[in-house]
Amino acid sequence: MPDKITPLSEAVSLIESGMTIGIGGWGSRRKPMALVRELLRTDVTDLTVVAFGGPDVGLLVDAGKVRRLVYGFVSLDSIPLDPLFTQARERGGLDVTEYDEGMFVAGLKAAAARLDFMPIRAGIGSDVLPANPDLRMVSSPYSDEQYVAVPALQLDVALIHMNRSDAGGNGQFLGPDPYFDDLFAMAATRTIMSTEKIIPTASLLDDASFHTLLVSRMYVDAVVETPRGAHFTTCAPDYERDEAFQRHYAAAAKDPAAWQAFREEFLSGDESSYQEAVTRFHAQEGAR
């Protein structure tokens, strides 16, 4: 089995300007935030980002990395809206493809199956079609029925975060929901997988059933060990969402001066300095 353990900065160097990248997780849940933060440190730009969006989307949009965003929603879950995303939309200039969630999944499934499109009933009659004039309908070859033909969401690179992985890229989820991380990996040419902990292959089933082996190494190109790498989103059962920090993020994002201070405190250094700053944040919160 190949050893795919890769340092964070080297892994992200797979991403080039102009690429289409998919980001796993859902809203503010099990997002590959360490990979996203590392991407913020590069000079990559002009990305098409495909995600069930959370703070990953807010941060990348705010940093000017995104030319087009493809999403079914952008939310922080316990806080309904991500202010960085809504501000970018209300300022204008961000190209968006807003799909029904089922349409979004259909696009990934088409890409994973190497098909041009996937038919679906969702979207018919709604304003998703006029908002996306490139969308086509397709006629059933078996009846008079028509469906929405969701084009394949072919990804150059997928970013996902797992609870555990081995060195070869077999990824394990231990929380209640796999989200669509396996589908993102299958829809992508290359996948960068971060993980809370790299463990020996023989240990993958020590504490969990085989049903947790979500991602095969066949789809994975780089494995990055990033403890607390989904922070501040959930990574159950390793940790829940850091609600205090998320509130701090959302409040800061609404005010230019506060946001500048947030960026300097948390996003100006590398991943370890981010994690140290979070620890300081909680120490100050606790002392308050």
Added chain:
Amino acid sequence: MSNATIAEICVAACADTYLESGEILAHAVGTIPTIGARLAKLTSSPDIVLTDGEAFLMAEPPPLGRSASAGGVVEGWAPFGRIFEILATGRRQSMMGASQIDRFGNQNISLIGDWSAPRRQLIGVRGAPGNTANHRVDYWVPRHSARVFVDKVDMVSGVGNDRAREHARELRFHQLGVVVTDLAVLDFDSDGAMRVRSVHPGVDPATVEEQTGFPIDASAAPATRIPSGEELRIIREVLDPRGARTREIPD
């Protein structure tokens, strides 16, 4: 036990949406719709399937605001991927929110203003187009106002009756139920247009008309039913002893 609050009347109205549902997945967005689905499960519609709001199907109502791991009996696993498969089979019923809704039940949760330059970006269409294409959908509006009940919504997320009729074959599974608000219960007439089914006790019908941004007649509507003593006991003692419902509609 009596003196039902508006919140409790709304819970019962939400529960009543499941009277004919059978074995379907009850999907409820919002506190009062969630309590309503759980009340239905414990009273009039014991066959409906509940979720804990995360990935598990629950054989009995879980504690409000907590997931399956906090207690309760898991009867199935339905992570997000499975939800889209369930709704495509039609074995689901949703009560969603609405930032805007028009007289034919077109609903918007995406944005306010123009698509190309939104005045306010909201959450996105989420699953509304697919839900309305595949199974019964009801709506929950905790503050009935002319800002929500509008002549024309800015971005049709959930499909209304007029548009469903334009695609009668493809949208043959489209079914709008009721719109429950803090003032009234509304449904749709044979032309697919919204009408007032009932006005909550103590609410002036004229208020319903004034707070609706298109013409609607509330003058002849009967009073919304008051939950029974047993329903009130279940709401107050079993499902929501901490009164989370009052955060959506104060007493």
